[in-house]
Structure formats: C-alpha cells, structure tokens
Amino acid sequence: MTVADSSTLSMPDMQRRAFVARCASYALLGVAVLLILFPIYWMVITSLKLPREILRVPSLWPQVFTLNNYRAILDDDNFLVSIRNSVIVSGSVTLIAVMISSLAAYSMVRFRYRFRGLIGRLILFAYLTPTSLLFIPLSIIIARLGLGNSLYGLILVYLTFSLPVATWMLQGYFRAIPRELEEQGMIDGLSRLGALVRIVLPLSAPGIAAVAIFVFTGAWNELLLAIVLITSQSQRTAPLALSNLITSDVLPWGPLMAGAVVSSLPLMILYFIAQRFMVPGATAGSVKG
Amino acid sequence: MSLPHRLDAAAQKRSLSFQQALFGYVLVLPAVLLLLGLVAYPFLFAIYVSFTDRLVGTVGKFIGFGNFSYLFNAAAFQASAWNTVVIVVVSDVLKLLIGLGLALLVHQRLPGRGIIRSILMLPWAIPAFVAFLTWRVMYQPIGGGINLVLSQTGIYTEIIDWLGQRSTAMPAVIIATTWRGFPFWFVSILAALQTIPDELYEAATVDGASAWQRFWAVTEPGIRPVVIVTALLSSIWTANAFEHVWLLTQGGPSDATMVFPVLAYFGMQTQRLGEAAAVSVAMLPVLAILVFTATALMQRDEDR
Secondary structure (H helix, E strand, C coil): CCCCCHHHCCHHHHHHHHHHHHHHHHHHHHHHHHHHHHHHHHHHHHHCCCHHHHHHCCCCCCCCCCCHHHHHHHHCHHHHHHHHHHHHHHHHHHHHHHHHHHHHHHHHHHCCCCCHHHHHHHHHHHHHCCHHHHHHHHHHHHHHCCCCCCHHHHHHHHHHHHHHHHHHHHHHHHHCCCHHHHHHHHHCCCCHHHHHHHHHHHHCHHHHHHHHHHHHHHHHHCCHHHHHHCCCHHHCCHHHHHHHHCCCCCCCHHHHHHHHHHHHHHHHHHHHHHHHHHHHHHHHHHHHC | CCHHHHHHHHHHHHHHHHHHHHHHHHHHHHHHHHHHHHHHHHHHHHHHHHCECCCCCCCCCECCCHHHHHHHCCHHHHHHHHHHHHHHHHHHHHHHHHHHHHHHHHHCCCCCHHHHHHHHHHHHHCCHHHHHHHHHHHCCCCCCHHHHHHHHCCCCCCCCCCCCCHHHHHHHHHHHHHHHHHHHHHHHHHHHHHCCCHHHHHHHHHCCCCHHHHHHHHHHHHHHHHHHHHHHHHHHHHHCCCHHHHHHCCCCCCCCCCCHHHHHHHHHHCCCHHHHHHHHHHCHHHHHHHHHHHHHHHHHHHHC
16 A cells, blocks of 8 residues: 655646546446355356266356256245245245344333343343254253154244344334424324334334344254254254255255255345345444444 | 421431442343343353363363463464454454544545435444345356456456455455454544534644644544444454354364364364363453453443
C-alpha cells in the first residue's frame, strides 16, 4: 500500500491512480468470485456427466451432457422420501419455533417482570450451547420418551437450536416497533394479544420471514442429531441420505452431486424469494440503531 | 381528588402491572420450559454422564474423573485437542482476513457490487452438507476438480490424494471450512463498515492521514466490536462443528483431522456413553469462557 500524500499529486495523476485502484479492486474481487464459484460449478458439472467420464476423462466441461444422474436419484424412492422428511421436519420446526419464540420475544420486549434478565441470559446460553455437547444426553432422553428413530423426536430436538436463535432475532425486530402503535390499538379496543396479532406481527412480517428462513435453513442442514437419532431408511432426512452415499466403497459421484443440487434447490428458491422482502426488513431493523 | 380515591387508583395501577407481569410470564413460559427441558437439563445430564461408566442400556456408576484421566492419555483425544485448536485458529484468522478484505473491497461504491455481494454469500446459502460433500468430490485424487485445475494450469502436475495423506488432510479441511465460513465474517464486517460515518474518513483525509492510517484510526475502531463478537461466535461454532470433518475425512487418516464432536460420536457408536460424554464435556472450560464473553458482549449490545 502506498503512503504518498494524494494532495500533492496533479489531477491526471489522481485520476490514473483511482483508475488503477478500481482495476485492482475488480481483479481481486474477480479472483474471489472464481474461487467461490468453482466448487459450485464443479458440483453442477459433475451432476451432468456420465459416470464413466467423471473418472476416466476428468475435464472442466463434459463431453456429453446427461440427466441420468438426476433420473437415478429421483427414481430412488429413498431419496425422495428423505427430501419429504426434510420438508416435514424443517417446516414443522419453523412453524413451532416461530410461534413460541414470537410470544416469548414479545413478552421480553414489552413487559417488565422479575427474572426477565435471567430468562434473556438462558436464551443466549441456549443459543451458544453447541449441539456437540447435547447430542448424547438428548439421544438418551429421546429414547426414554419413545421418540427415537422418528421425525417427531427430530422436530423436538431441533427446537434446541431454533428456539433460542429465533427468540433472539425476533427481540430485535419487535424492539423496533413503537410502543405507541400498540397502545393506540388497545385504546381502539384490542386486547394485548389482539395488539400482538393485529399490529406487532404484521409490522414485523419481514423480520419474521427472515427468522423463519434462518430456522428452516438450520433444520434443513442439521446432520449430527439426525445421524444419532435416525436409524431406519424411511425416516432419513436429506443430509443423512446423501452422507450415507459416501460410506459405500465406490463413491457414486454423479448421483451424489445430483442429490446435492436437488437438496440445495429448496433453500436457493427460498433465498431468491426472500431477497425481495428482506430488504425492507433490513432497513426497518437499521432505523432503530 | 380525595385520598381514598387516590389509594384506589394506586391499587388499580398495581394490579394492572401485576396482570401485565402475569401475562408476560404466560407468553414466555412455553419457550422457557422447552429450553429448560431440551437444553439446560441435557447440559447438566451430559456433565453427570461424563462422570459415570454408562454404557448403552445401562445407567452406570459414578467413577469420578475416570473417563477424563483415561481420555487425557488417549492418543485420539490428544490429537483432537490439537486439531481443534489448529482448525479454529487457522480457519478463523483466514476467515477474518478474507472477510475483511472482501468487505473493504465491496464497501467501495463500485458498479456491480450488488451482484458480487450475492455471489460472495453463496457458500453460506448452500447447505453445509452439500458444501462439504462437494469439496470431498473436489479433493478426489482421480477426477477431482482440484488436481485437474492444478495439472491443467501447470502449477503442480503430480496427483495429490488431498484427504488421504496426513500432510494435506488438515489443510484441505481448513480450506473447505474457510470457504464455507467466511461469508458470515464478510456480511458482519460489511454491515459494521456501513455504520461508520463518511465524515470521519473525510476528516482524517483532511488531516493528511494515509489510507493505512485511516484504516487504523477510523475503520478498525468502527468494526472492532463486531469483529470480536464474530470471532467468538465463529470459534464456538467451528470448534463444535461435526459435518465438515465427518463428511470430508471422518477424522482420518489416522486421527490427523480428528476433532471432539467426531470423537464423541465414535465413542457413542462403541456404546460407551460415559466416555463419549466426557469427550464433549472436556472442552467445556474453554467453551464456557468463550460463551460467557460472547453473552456479556451481546447483552451489552442489546441494552445499548
């Protein structure tokens, strides 16, 4: 980095320097973009290659494009079932976590009561307590409840990480909503709960959507608890079904990458839709600061 | 206003605030009960189990520090401790440098930065298991993308079994972890950069500060709180992550990339629950320091 004093330079010099700096910036960003996109490119391209080509003639561009890998993975009932299971688990976790944490976050933002600080700390600790510490006792508890190897058990334990983070995030969004709006609503005859449902929730819809996507993503990605709790093929989630493919002796790369693409799609679609209405949410959040 | 009337009003107000508090408790109760049952209780349970010789199907008896003294002498445990430190420190420093560098670049008002920003976020947007499975395929000695690019560009023509040999397995895990994890640093730092007022930079420029001086006088203080919280969160998550190592190497070759969560999982598979729990609990002291610091900082931010 140069330490020259820019004020001593003449105008054309400065323009040239700015131009060079801009080119350098784009060059660096270009390298970063390439490094980021390459694995994603490799995933997609591998999923479109013939199995024999993947191993024998490795290349950056397939000689023959094929959808065989996708056909193989979509013909496999087990994989489709695992996607369905993932949708059920992630969807249920999102719904339950958002409902319970909305009430909790609203309570902590609006009301003053004893132990409020303590509860706030409990939520933060829960947020930061890693799954790696909890999975052994959780597996014992879930077995005791008779919920082992079931999606119900999975939904229950996924609340360990989704509830705290949802409550934590929602507190931020609710805090940004002026108390006066609610009080006005209550003067107009709404109950406390009515004010929450009719005024607070609609106003924080972008925030709730962001939280829902965050929770859904977390549940969709989870592997450790699923490996520990799920034992039968019919209850597997997508990460479990795919990671099971690599434990075989021969890596079925084509179908594996096809499965990877397919199980990324729901999240990609979610992000694409979300980008539109998450922007006003982000600005609403920034106003309070 | 007469005195009794005023007392009445005070009582009414008190009962109103009592009602409100009660309502507050009712709303927060489901979350608190679930967290007590699903996080606090298992947390204490894990500590208890780590002091027993519990096996699957038995309750086991209290054996004091038996599991811990056994583990501290076990090669796999020692390897895990060292590997966890290496992965956390090296990958978080890399994530910081890459995230900060890219955030500074994107923060300039360059045309096209919106699309660049979206692309830089992609590794965070795709599922973790997809990311690490893809890297596993990329690292394959034959037909893997990395060897292909290295040989075709002439950088290195020998075939490397990235995940299969001790010398390259750890760097390979760190690179994949960094690839997946830097966007979190990038967005956090970028958001912090956007809160620094332009006037500060202008004032520093008027005072004759160089770019390097401006960074340390204006940028660094402006992003420091965010960087500290990000570092704590990222360290906690990286140290306790399971899928990166599980999907890439399963801890191999010969424990070269073994980390605590994977070791604990293997322990559980061999039915020795007490020992497996002790593996997780062994990192609790360090974890507790990180968590307490992060909690204090995050609650301070919240109260601000």
